[in-house]
Amino acid sequence: MYFLRLVFKNLFRHKLRSLLTLAGLVVAILAFGLLQTVVAAWYAGSDMASARRLVTRNATSLVFPLPAYYRERIRAIDGVTAVSTSNWFGGIYKDQSPGNFFAQFAVDAGNFFALYPEFRTNPDELLAFQRDRRGAMVGRVLADQHGFKVGDVIPVKGTIYPGTWEFTVRGIYEPGEDTTVTRQLYFHWDYLNEEIKKRFPRRAEQVGVFVVQIADGSRAAEISQAIDAEFRNSLAETLTETEKAFQLGFIAQTEAIVMAIRIVSFVVIVIIFAVVANTMAMTARERLGEYATLKALGFGPLFVGALILGESVLITLLGGGAGILATFPVAAAFKSAMGAFFPVFRVSHDTVVLQAACALAVGLAAGIAPGIRAARVRIVEGLRHIG
Amino acid sequence: MSPADGAGTRPLVEIARLAKSYRRGDQVVPVLSDISLSIAEGEFLALMGPSGSGKSTLLNLVAGIDKPDSGSLRVGGEDITRLSEAELADWRAAHVGFIFQFYNLMPVLDAFENVELPLLLTSLSRRERRERVRMALSLVGLADRMDHRPNELSGGQQQRVAIARAIITDPTLVVADEPTGDLDRKSAAEILGLLRRLNEDLGKTIVMVTHDWHAVESARRVVHLEKGELVDGDGGRPPGA
Numbered sequence: 001m002y003f004l005r006l007v008f009k010n011l012f013r014h015k016l017r018s019l020l021t022l023a024g025l026v027v028a029i030l031a032f033g034l035l036q037t038v039v040a041a042w043y044a045g046s047d048m049a050s051a052r053r054l055v056t057r058n059a060t061s062l063v064f065p066l067p068a069y070y071r072e073r074i075r076a077i078d079g080v081t082a083v084s085t086s087n088w089f090g091g092i093y094k095d096q097s098p099g100n101f102f103a104q105f106a107v108d109a110g111n112f113f114a115l116y117p118e119f120r121t122n123p124d125e126l127l128a129f130q131r132d133r134r135g136a137m138v139g140r141v142l143a144d145q146h147g148f149k150v151g152d153v154i155p156v157k158g159t160i161y162p163g164t165w166e167f168t169v170r171g172i173y174e175p176g177e178d179t180t181v182t183r184q185l186y187f188h189w190d191y192l193n194e195e196i197k198k199r200f201p202r203r204a205e206q207v208g209v210f211v212v213q214i215a216d217g218s219r220a221a222e223i224s225q226a227i228d229a230e231f232r233n234s235l236a237e238t239l240t241e242t243e244k245a246f247q248l249g250f251i252a253q254t255e256a257i258v259m260a261i262r263i264v265s266f267v268v269i270v271i272i273f274a275v276v277a278n279t280m281a282m283t284a285r286e287r288l289g290e291y292a293t294l295k296a297l298g299f300g301p302l303f304v305g306a307l308i309l310g311e312s313v314l315i316t317l318l319g320g321g322a323g324i325l326a327t328f329p330v331a332a333a334f335k336s337a338m339g340a341f342f343p344v345f346r347v348s349h350d351t352v353v354l355q356a357a358c359a360l361a362v363g364l365a366a367g368i369a370p371g372i373r374a375a376r377v378r379i380v381e382g383l384r385h386i387g
Numbered sequence: 388m389s390p391a392d393g394a395g396t397r398p399l400v401e402i403a404r405l406a407k408s409y410r411r412g413d414q415v416v417p418v419l420s421d422i423s424l425s426i427a428e429g430e431f432l433a434l435m436g437p438s439g440s441g442k443s444t445l446l447n448l449v450a451g452i453d454k455p456d457s458g459s460l461r462v463g464g465e466d467i468t469r470l471s472e473a474e475l476a477d478w479r480a481a482h483v484g485f486i487f488q489f490y491n492l493m494p495v496l497d498a499f500e501n502v503e504l505p506l507l508l509t510s511l512s513r514r515e516r517r518e519r520v521r522m523a524l525s526l527v528g529l530a531d532r533m534d535h536r537p538n539e540l541s542g543g544q545q546q547r548v549a550i551a552r553a554i555i556t557d558p559t560l561v562v563a564d565e566p567t568g569d570l571d572r573k574s575a576a577e578i579l580g581l582l583r584r585l586n587e588d589l590g591k592t593i594v595m596v597t598h599d600w601h602a603v604e605s606a607r608r609v610v611h612l613e614k615g616e617l618v619d620g621d622g623g624r625p626p627g628a
Binding site: 002006009010013289290293294295296297298299300301379380383 | 447450452453472473476477479480481485487491493494495496504505507508552
């Protein structure tokens with residue numbers, strides 16, 4: 001108790017120095033948490049991937065489609081329980097500002113939501129969607145962001161498929177888990193295909209990717225090989241992989257950026273370590289006389305060393321705690337400013353633990369050397385520092 | 388009979404053929420050589436000598452904060468040269484009270500907390516500690532300054548807090564290194580009066596380093612050191628004594 005009181009009193013002895021160090025710690029831990037959250041948000045799409053879903057795409061590139069009739073041949077492969085189409089639509093809602101961006105996919109209305117149980121749907125709304133070829137299902141976050149309600153008509157300007165397309169909201173799906181992304185709009189692939197037949201007949205009956213549901217996740221590799229073997233030496237060979245690998249494939253294209261963000265987040269910690277270590281070294285040097293006095297009075301080197309180490313840990317925990325608390329509102333503001341860029345942007349439990357661990361590690365590492373120096377000070381030499 | 392009347396009856400500190408040197412680079416600088424001295428229980432001894440004569444080094448050795456190169460040093464019958472660092476720390480906590488020239492108080496602690504500090508190494512309860520601290524601060528005339536921090540006290544008051552801290556554990560030996568060296572004449576006289584009272588009324592054995600003749604007048608015996616050697620080993624009396 002007395003020890004803690006002494007540590008606490010020592011901490012605010014040089015108020016300006018302590019406050020500046022604390023401010024640095026708050027900013028560093030906040031920046032670290034924010035950057036870690038950005039990295040986590042990058043991987044958010046892959047977090048909701050299911051082990052029981054595969055994605056089959058054109059082996060040459062994702063930009064090349066696959067013939068729609070592949071669906072039946074894939075469905076016939078042993079172990080496959082359902083197949084749905086999925087076409088990236090790439091339309092523009094209102095304008096190209098980041099705040100108005102959201103993804104639209106043309107899917108098999110009949111079975112797509114059965115493949116994605118993490119999207120919780122109202123059965124009546126789902127039925128209404130399946131019965132209306134111009135109907136659409138929008139995610140909860142997207143609906144809340146733009147105020148979409150059932151019955152609203154959403155006009156979207158096509159980029160890949162030119163013209164203005166109108167979709168009627170027939171239902172709003174809810175997230176089943178924390179990591180479920182609900183910022184998308186799904187509409188009928190049949191509607192898209194019919195319109196393409198009218199407007200661009202040569203592009204009809206084509207699919208971006210097939211989402212393949214399998215009965216047993218442990219057979220994913222075997223079934224993927226079977227699907228790709230089915231279309232080997234055809235005009236459009238396929239590449240089948242797990243949904244997670246498919247999602248990570250997108251992230252891999254930006255891996256260097258993610259890695260840079262990750263490195264910068266740890267560089268921030270190294271910098272604040274140097275700042276705190278310098279503060280503690282100065283502190284220990286200034287107080288050598290006091291440590292010598294304590295030792296002369298009979299206090300052991302452990303007590304003296306723990307004083308400086310305790311002060312270092314306390315200042316980093318205070319600064320780290322404030323930094324962690326500040327991360328939540330700042331992350332919320334960041335998310336709001338970024339619009340739909342990060343569908344899932346939340347400070348995870350892991351990030352908070354990592355922030356706390358970094359703060360503690362900085363406190364311990366910065367206090368060890370000055371603590372040892374204080375503990376080892378020879379009384380006679382230390383007393384010369386006074387006067 | 389006051390406790391001081393018994394001074395000189397039984398030796399508290401026995402020093403025999405004590406030597407100490409420091410290394411400065413490759414050079415060995417002798418500081419003390421062949422010092423033999425006996426300090427009786429209840430004695431008030433002044434160590435005098437010019438700068439660099441080794442008086443502070445001798446005081447540090449007697450107080451157990453430094454170790455000699457050779458010779459023996461017994462305090463209260465215990466050869467403290469044979470104690471390990473940890474044993475010496477415990478021994479100091481139990482037997483030695485320190486008074487420094489620059490008071491050496493913890494600036495973040497108030498007078499009460501500074502005096503209480505050595506008691507944290509004892510098994511006394513919080514209540515017992517509080518009672519003892521109040522008593523010690525009353526003894527040095529600072530009962531009304533308990534919650535003042537060192538920077539809120541004058542030099543003389545700070546030294547009185549340091550004296551209270553030195554006697555709080557009821558040590559057998561009080562060592563004072565230039566206790567009046569940083570004080571004006573009036574404050575110095577008050578501090579010396581207080582040390583005399585500790586010696587005469589409470590029977591504390593005091594060893595004081597000083598080169599202030601006014602301080603020497605308070606001592607019962609004076610020992611002179613020059614170039615690391617005792618000049619008048621068994622002590623000349625202070626002038627006017």
